[in-house]
Amino acid sequence: xxxxxxxxxxxxxxxxxxxxxxxQEKDVSTIVGRALVMSPLAADLRRLTDEVGGRVSGTxxxxxxxxxxxxxxxxxxxxxxxxxxxxPLTWSEGTTHLEILGGSAFxxxxxxxxxxxxxxxxxxxxxxxxxxxxxxxxxxxxxxxxRGAILLVDAQVIQTWEDLDNEYNRALPIKQRAVEAGARxxxxxxxxxxxxxxxxxxTVDGELSxxxxxxxxxxxxMRLARLVDAKxxxxxxxxxxxxxxxxxxxxxxxxxxxxxxxxxxxxxxxxAHLDSWDLGxxxxxxxxxxxxxxxxxxxxxxxxxxxxxxxxFVLFSGEEVGFQGSRAxxxxxxxxxxxxxxxxxxxxxxxxxxxxSLSGRRDARESLxxxxxPLSNLDVGQLSLAGGLGTDNVDFMLExxxxxxxxxxxxxxxxxxxxxxxxxxxxxxxxxxxxTAAIAAVVYEIADRAQPLGGRLSRAQxxxxxxxxxxDKEMKAQGLxxxxxxxxxxxxx
Numbered sequence: 001x002x003x004x005x006x007x008x009x010x011x012x013x014x015x016x017x018x019x020x021x022x023x024q025e026k027d028v029s030t031i032v033g034r035a036l037v038m039s040p041l042a043a044d045l046r047r048l049t050d051e052v053g054g055r056v057s058g059t060x061x062x063x064x065x066x067x068x069x070x071x072x073x074x075x076x077x078x079x080x081x082x083x084x085x086x087x088p089l090t091w092s093e094g095t096t097h098l099e100i101l102g103g104s105a106f107x108x109x110x111x112x113x114x115x116x117x118x119x120x121x122x123x124x125x126x127x128x129x130x131x132x133x134x135x136x137x138x139x140x141x142x143x144x145x146x147r148g149a150i151l152l153v154d155a156q157v158i159q160t161w162e163d164l165d166n167e168y169n170r171a172l173p174i175k176q177r178a179v180e181a182g183a184r185x186x187x188x189x190x191x192x193x194x195x196x197x198x199x200x201x202x203t204v205d206g207e208l209s210x211x212x213x214x215x216x217x218x219x220x221x222m223r224l225a226r227l228v229d230a231k232x233x234x235x236x237x238x239x240x241x242x243x244x245x246x247x248x249x250x251x252x253x254x255x256x257x258x259x260x261x262x263x264x265x266x267x268x269x270x271x272a273h274l275d276s277w278d279l280g281x282x283x284x285x286x287x288x289x290x291x292x293x294x295x296x297x298x299x300x301x302x303x304x305x306x307x308x309x310x311x312x313f314v315l316f317s318g319e320e321v322g323f324q325g326s327r328a329x330x331x332x333x334x335x336x337x338x339x340x341x342x343x344x345x346x347x348x349x350x351x352x353x354x355x356x357s358l359s360g361r362r363d364a365r366e367s368l369x370x371x372x373x374p375l376s377n378l379d380v381g382q383l384s385l386a387g388g389l390g391t392d393n394v395d396f397m398l399e400x401x402x403x404x405x406x407x408x409x410x411x412x413x414x415x416x417x418x419x420x421x422x423x424x425x426x427x428x429x430x431x432x433x434x435x436t437a438a439i440a441a442v443v444y445e446i447a448d449r450a451q452p453l454g455g456r457l458s459r460a461q462x463x464x465x466x467x468x469x470x471x472d473k474e475m476k477a478q479g480l481x482x483x484x485x486x487x488x489x490x491x492x493x
Contacts, residue, residue, distance in 0.1 A: 054278030085328030094242035123240035147182035273319030280422030351411030355382030398490030400457030
């Protein structure tokens, strides 16, 4: 009789578990179905990119973007507020001009680097020195010619994610060599063909660059390099870049929230950055993913289903200028970080999401493999332990929180990233809807999971993780390591 009762009990537990699994699968299917309704997403993105346009943090355009995001979250019934933080300065480009002095003059197209120091009144007149790739050997060969000069640095055309990482990783060492060599300014060859101009930042923590720096249209830069290398005569130029630098300013992050039905104090963050550069309209970087975050909130809210734990939807400002918004969020919410189960971020354009990079978190990978197995039809199961420092996960990672950075196919991203061509028409709206469905399912499942993906790491464990992934070297290349070592950034213990 006891054996019979025990078997009956096990059978009932099995039936209940099967019923719960079926109900959960139904919930996820409902959310996915809601996410695949594309029209609101397309309209949201069009308003952000065509009507607001490029949105540099600290500008009126960014303020309009924050109003757009707040209204969009509230329109789908999600609790929404903004959180303020202080930027150390504001910046905008003046009228950048490069004049070739002498008989080989031709019009040169160029734009200032973001957060670049301005030139003095009247500009800088100096000899142009072609410094090649800007390696230590290149600077050694140019010894005696760099002091007081304007340097021209070569670049390869960006075609892959690795190329893009290399463009950032090489910038700080070259800048440091230029300062030490006594240069007066640096001109970077554009890494895009067809005279396409784009703007990268030149800041680690919201500070101005020590030298004026600009990006030159590739074809013009290569012509200048040939003129210098011909050695027929020294090439002298006048660089005028009267950038406008303002004082400290208030900026905001936008936060929406769907509270958990069982434990609202434990939460998952889904984030994307709302700011962009201003040559284009920031559609791929990162308007389409800001719209995606709002669309995920819409899908979950309208489905009527609720996860066990809270989901926070955060649109960060200040990403393009040293992750200032996400850093501020981490600092303002440090007392809650033991309850943060995971931070998911989408920031690589409109290409298909294939999976997630976990920045060395093996514990999270094991949990995610189980979580993603029932979602195999969404095809987002590729999990990598690789990490990167290119988006708003950085300060969460340095606080020991599991982070998931969406890995995406490049699609049209490389040629349009930060460029004048980054506009609404470059976005594959059907693919964004597919990405929305995938992210909605994954984030809901993480928030509904009984157990966390992984615990919060101690400072010693974070250091081990950084070293095991090679992120320590990347942090040193990008100027972030000293802030980590000093305790200025990251978990205290």
